[in-house]
Amino acid sequence: MLDSKQRITIKGTRDGLTLLIDDSCSFEEAVNELREKIAESRPNKEEPIVSVTVQLGNRYLNNVQKEHLRYLISEENRFTIHSFESNVVHKDEALAWREESEIKSVNKIVRSGQILNVTGDLLLIGDVNPGGKVISTGNIYILGNLRGIAHAGREGDRNAIIAASYMKPSQLRIADYISRAPDYEADGVYMECGLVDEKQDKIIIDRIQVLPHLRKDLSGFERRMHNG
Amino acid sequence: MGEAIVITSGKGGVGKTTTTANIGTALALMEKKVCLIDTDIGLRNLDVVMGLENRIIYDIVDVIEERCKLKQALIKDKRFESLFVLPAAQTSDKSSVTSTGMQKIINELKQDYDYIVIDCPAGIEQGFQNAIVGADKAIVVTTPEKSSVRDGDRIIGLLEKEDIDPPSLVINRIRNHMMKNGDMLDVDDIVQILSIDLIGIVTDDDEVIKASNQGEPVVIHPSSKASIAYRNIARRILGETVPLQSLEEKKSIFQKVKSFFGQRA
Structure with missing residues (x-):
């Protein structure tokens, strides 16, 4: 090779190996060098499997390329890829991410x-x-009366919550949990929320004031970053 | 140019036809030119309640299929010169009645009449669509029962999608002692759930059934409570401010209702 610049840098950390792939070379070049690097370092078979974090810098890898790298690294059964880290995301992914982390406010009566x-x-105002x-x-x-059905965390997010100014739902659903109103006529409750209680393995209704303790990441931008 | 008002409810048997007949007659009493239309094809009732069954020669299907002129199908009321009824067909073939056909009839009637009151069939199918297509305003009738309120809510949702003014609410068949005991939904509760303007409350009155069977809308006899309730609704349609009828001598519920009504303006 003409240039002596390293395309692949391997660093050992407490959690395993970090593999830095230079983002200015082509994918093929990086793959070739990676293959050499792996061939060079053959630890003996007794060593445990090492987890690898791949840092891509400003490089975007599609799923086929990721699969290729995964295959290459874990070929000898000595490494396993923990995660890919990249500074860039695909526009579609970014849009989907924004879509999922947005609060949609709707002002109407759902009849x-x-x-x-x-x-x-x-956020339903009505x-x-x-x-x-x-x-x-x-x-x-819900800034209003909840008398019908509310289903939060449709895609399976069990940490989702349902809060309403006035709660008298016929059903509350969170992810795959369902709870329904009792058979006897009961009054509704004001300023309460429904959430999944891990210990009881069901949906419970509690005062809104308990939320900061039970769902610490509910406020602010941080949670949305996590969700993305 | 007249105004077309559709009387609808979703659920059957809550008193759409009775309400149509009585509001229409009350408007005629106030010297308005009124035409009632029965759109419940196959199950016509309005003519029976009005006592005009024997006079039917042509019906709405004949008009749409151009077997007669619109004017030929209109039946003049026995009691009022300014009140007419366009009866539904008693055949079960509803397919000939289309939205465009209805629209045409209503547009034509609007030229000659001050008010066109449309009796809507139960349900939310094509018959409902036909009934609301030409309407400028809608009145939703409900009784103080959960099922009726639920269907009323559904209908209001459907009406909100149409190019029509926000509907008004008539609560029919109120039994005061049951409402007081909590065995029936409260007027307040119903208005809170449906959140539309309340235009009238009508008590459950034996006179209504008696009058219907005699083919005379109850509103003609000014003595009964229901009659006054219907007259009040007609006055509110004309734009007058009329306080809601007291359900009883004591004023507890009435005061609450009144406060609700006061919020409209």
């Missing part, structure tokens, strides 16, 4: 037979009447 379905968090249904992939906040 009997109507379904309001959103991606991300839902009521959900009996027979009406609101669904979101994230949390549901």
Whole structure:
């Protein structure tokens, strides 16, 4: 090779190996050098499997390329890829990410037979009447009366919550949990929220004031970053 | 140019036809030119309630299929010169009635009449669509029962999608003692759930059934409570401010209702 510049740098950390791939060379060049590097270092078979974090810098890898790297690194069964880290994301992914982390505010009454379905968090300014249904992939906040069905965390997010000014739902659903109103006539509750309790393995309803303790990451931008 | 008002409810048997007949007659009493249309094809009732069954020669299907002129199908009321009824067909073939056909009839009637009151069939199928297509305003009738309120809510949702003014609410068949005991939904509760303007409350009155069976809308006899309720609704349609009828001598519920009504303006 003409230039002596390293395209692949391997660093050992406490959590395993970090593989830095220079982002100015082509993917083929990087792959070739990586193959050599792996061939050079043949530790004996008794050593445990090492987890590798691949840092790509400003390089974007598509799924085929990622698969290729994964195959190459874990070929000898000595390494396993823990994660890929890249400074760039695909535009579609970024848009989907933004979609999922946004709060959609809707101002209407969801009446009997109507379904309001959103991606991300839902802020409904208005009521959900009996027979009406609101669904979101994230949390549901209702500034109004919840008398119908609310389904938070549609895609399986069990940490999602449902909060309402007035709660008298016919059903609450969070991810794959369902709870329904009791058979006897009961009064609704004001300023409460529904969330999944891990210990009891069911949906519980509690005062909104308990949320900061039970769902610490509910506020602010940080949670959205995590969700993405 | 007249105004077309559709009377609808979603659920059957809550009193759409009775309400149509009585509001229409009350408007005629106030010297308005009124035409009632029955759009419940196959199950016509409005003519029976009005006592005009024997006079039907042509019906709405004949008009749409151009077997007669619109004017030929209109039946003049026995009691009022300014009140007419366009009856539904009693055949079960509803397919000839289309939205465009209805629109045409209503547009034509609007030229000659002050108010066109449309009696809508139960349900949310094509018959419902036909009934609301030409309407400028809608009145939703409900009774103080959960199922009826639920269907009313569904209908309001559907009406909100149409090019039509926000609907008004009539609560029919109120039994005061049951409402007081909590065995029936409260007027307040219903208005809170449906969140539309309340235009009238009508008590459950034996006189209504008696009058219907005699083919005379109850509103003609000014003595009964229901009659006054319907007259009040007609006055509110004309733009007057009329306080809601007291359900009882004591004013507890009434005061609450009144405060709700006061919020409209």
